[in-house]
Amino acid sequence: MARYFLEVKYDGTAFHGSQLQGDLPTVQLAINKSLSTLLRKEVISFGASRTDEGVHALCNYYHFDFEAPLHPAFLYKLNAILPPTLSVSRMFQTHDPEFNARFAAISRRYRYRIYSKKDPFLVNRALYFPYTINVAALQETAAIIKEYTDFETFSKRNTQTRTFKCTILQSYWEQHETELHYIVEANRFLRGMVRGLVGTQLQVARGRCDTAAFRQIIEGRDCTKADFSVAGHGLYLEDITYPKGQLTEVKDAK
Structure with missing residues (x-):
């Protein structure tokens, strides 16, 4: 199982904050839905920092785990699915499969x-x-x-x-x-x-x-x-x- 980090940016006024809140449109919900659509199975992401409603991000991180190789145009395809107010700037793979986006941040x-x-x-x-x-x-x-x-x-x-x-x-x-x-x-x-x-x-x-x-x-x-x-x-x-x-x-x- 590989762990990946997504570096994202978003317009906070388009979301009810970053963290999951049921069916309300949040950053985490949009990422989860887009990853699940692209990878054709349910994927849950975990955020590095919680931001409130209206707060923007030029750099936030979400990690997710996936066992199979990713599509060679993964970033392009993921950005095509994500809403226009949210994008992935870069993606990383961790050396440690337990490396956590929230708790490992300095x-x-x-x-x-x-x-x-x-x-x-x-x-x-x-x-x-x-x-x-x-x-x-x-x-x-x-x-x-x-x-x-x-x-x-x-x-x-x-x-x-x-x-x-x-x-x-x-x-x-x-x-x-x-x-x-x-x-x-x-x-x-x-x-x-x-x-x-x-x-x-x-x-x-x-x-x-x-x-x-x-x-x-x-x-x-x-x-x-x-x-x-x-x-x-x-x-x-x-x-x-x-x-x-x-x-x-x-x-x-x-």
Whole structure:
């Protein structure tokens, strides 16, 4: 039995999140149906990172197992079956048949995009936020985030996680022409965590609270103190990294 990884990207506004939810259109359901159609037997995929409704992905991974050789034009055929809002960029075979897309990941990186001037071409692609923002305050809060490891404040309720510990590898804001982006990378993320981090930082940037209060919010471990209200469509799962040497790319025959 061989295990394959699919690197996928998708428009999150077309799905009710990434994880299976019965018959609702989700990324995982679309992948399962397309794989099962192409391979002519039921195939179940398993995702690396769960994304909420509206959240986009430039890079997410799903693994699946299959015992027979794949068609030499497998990627082409799979992309032809998948909906237009979801595509497979690359495919890999694992060296270890137990290598897991979710649990083997070393880090995940997200990007949140904000714009302040009305732009019809950014609708559902970034958050329209037409308010005065103190960018220096954002840089300060982003740096503060790296000092902490317990992020219970930024985890939505009804989560099944056993720990709220996360190691933040990167946390910063940067200007991209007319947009402001927040980039955060960690070994793991909690449910709703990035949107909570963004929304709460924006409260500081608008003068609703100061950096001392921001620290108190983190240390309070109370999710009712965080702001999760920013829209999902401004958020992108941008990259996932795995240990080197564990995946070998599989390409279509020319």
